[in-house]
Amino acid sequence: MASKQASVASFVESAPPGELSNVVADIKALAGNDASLLQSLEPAFRKYNEEQYATVKLPGSSEAVIVSEHNSMGDNRYFDTASQTSFQVEHSSQTASAVQQHPLESSNADLIRSLQKSFSKAAAEHFPSSVVGIYPTSSDSDIAILLVANKYSPQNFWNGRWRSTYTLSPSSGGLKGAIKVDVHYYEDGNVRMSTSKDVDVSNASGADAVVREIAKAENKFQEELNRAFVQLSEGSFKGLRRQLPVTRQRVEWEKIGGYRLGQDIGGGRSK
Structure with a gap:
């Protein structure tokens, strides 16, 4: 069971952008009545959602919020500084519940609010759909700045995700982080691009x-x-391919059925 669980967990953690629900459906179909296997995959679902910056909508709200290790409170509970709430997440279904008030308490509270406003405005100008999260670090000395933008087009057989992660040190003005892009194209094949770039900026003062x-x-x-x-x-x-066949003539595909292999294409005598 340990080997089987590890294999399926790896399958979950490598799910392409926007396709976790398909993975869950496949697992349920394969697992049948094996409820213990699904339950054992909870850590894999949690890891996937936190690493991929999964977004969920809080009950009664149309605004999406980010799920990540940066705003985790433990026990599948997370907080959002913009709405000043905390919420429970069911990771396999990516749904939120049990919303409670969670006031922003940080020595950098004013800067966090300013960053939330400025970064959300800038993100809206560059991405058709995005969610921003600004969180104090556990030590409250730095600020984590997150952005996730998803673009799903299953009717055209592709999905993509842009993730940005930055750590700001207000005392020094240092800004470090990374940008990650993940795109999956799966029409008549299976192609996936995953790339990233590190960012390191000094003297970034003010939101x-x-x-x-x-x-x-x-x-x-x-x-x-x-x-x-x-x-x-x-x-x-x-x-990877020739612009033209070796004959230097374009193939008339509508007539391909009438060609005789040796004589018509190669120019030689058929036998």
Whole structure:
């Protein structure tokens, strides 16, 4: 059972963006009545949601909030500084419940509120759909700045996720973090791209300055991705196949059924 559990847990933790519900359905179909297996996978579901910055909507609210280790209170409970609430999460279904008041108590409370406002505004300008989370660290000396943007297009067989994670030191103005992009394309195949970039900025003082530095770093990363895709399309991918057949003539596919292999395509005499 241990080996089986580990294998299925690995399957859960590697689920592509927006496809955890499909993974859960597959596991239930394979597990049948094995409720103990599903229950044993709770740590894997929790790890996936926290690492992928899963978003949930609180009961009675249309606004989504982030689930991560940065705002974890333990026992599957998390807090949100913007709404000043805490909530319980059922990880396999990615649903929230048991909302309670959770006032923001931090020596950096004013800066956290300013960052929430500035970063949310900037994110709305660059992403069609995104969620921002600003949290005090456990030591209350630093601030964790999170952003997740999801774009799902199952009708076109692709899903994607952008995650940004930064740690701000208000005392020094240091800003460090990483940007991660994960895209899955699965029409007539299975292609997945996962890439990241580290960010290190000094002298980022004040909410507006911090957000400007983040926007600058993320725009630069986006431009680098665009250039890389153009190079792949115009260079590496084209090198994988010929532009024309060896005859230097385009194949008339509507007539392919009438070709005789040796004579019509190769130009030689058929035998």
